[in-house]
Amino acid sequence: MRRIAPERADLLSIIGEVFREHGYEGASLALIGAATGLGKGSLYHFFPGGKEEMARAVIAHIDGWFEDNVFAPLRDNADPRAGIEHMFEATDSYFRSGRRVCLIGAFALDDSRDLFSGQIRDYFGRWITSLAEALTRSGYRPGEASELAEEAVAVIQGALTLARAASDLDIFSRALRRVRMRLEPPAKI
Amino acid sequence: MRRIAPERADLLSIIGEVFREHGYEGASLALIGAATGLGKGSLYHFFPGGKEEMARAVIAHIDGWFEDNVFAPLRDNADPRAGIEHMFEATDSYFRSGRRVCLIGAFALDDSRDLFSGQIRDYFGRWITSLAEALTRSGYRPGEASELAEEAVAVIQGALTLARAASDLDIFSRALRRVRMRLEPPAKI
DNA sequence: ACGTCATTGTACCGGTCGGTACAATCTCTC
């Protein structure tokens, strides 16, 4: 349960889509204003720190969604396989089967990476470690689990890039299906 | 053998690094001028089309390097396994083991994607199809080869993102090693 | 030495950027 006023959550979603679509530098205050229907007065009222604070809040908002819908289930579900399954469903749903791109991944490549490096590192780090933990519980050796988790997150990120590059959403679905299959069998040693 | 004057190739490399480091929008003419030591007069003399032509030329330059050092070997090497091995070595070398990011991948996520969508689609498309062709020749069924190729390129792209996000170059090396191992065995049907 | 053409530095353009200032308005409490 997050104590964010619903209006603010909606606002962050809208601003997030602008950042997602145009990148940090490309998301001008004019675009953000047009998308939200708010003028600069309002935007700077809600985000006194300006564009940088907006981006930070948007990243935190996305991070919170993944924490609630992906990372926590991976860590907390008594059945690690169910947690992993949940991750794939949430991931496919979040990225709209490849229609959406990963804003945090885009920021990691962007010029903006230095501004948000802590948040970015944290997001991917927690994704990988929580997935690795679930894989370990499901029977993989810790080292193997860690590498598999890294690879799975990399495939997801890369597939989003390729799907966007090729304008072919199926690339993402195929990649998700393949990596899901690979993670399914418990360690066969 | 490409008939580009060496100075122009060097120029494209330098400009490419600016785009790679700052993205399309972030790479201002001031930055490009500082990196190359050329003023606007010279830049617009060599690239009358301005920044967009520079980016197009840079993408074509990178695409040419991959064509010569990755795609062609994949297609032409009589031993497909050797071609694939060559791809991994060239890829690790090009991306400096994760120190460098994929400019074309970054452009695919960027706001600039619409400007260069044809070139971007072509680059990734040829990478995937030439790798799939080599995998087919090495014994995989065409469908499986195609999916494997897609996945391999996705892992490479995603690992570059993660390596940058985590400031941990080893992520890229590990990913490359894993996917190399996966592609090695011929189809075991 | 000349003419030619490639190359360059510099000044300038209109437009947009992120950000600030501030007065007007809205909303809610007492």
Added chain:
DNA sequence: GAGAGATTGTACCGACCGGTACAATGACGT
């Protein structure tokens, strides 16, 4: 309905953006 605080529109700022114009300089064949 008075007052207070939250919210908003608008005008404005200096800086920088990509791009253009053009005169000065350079290199070079003749």
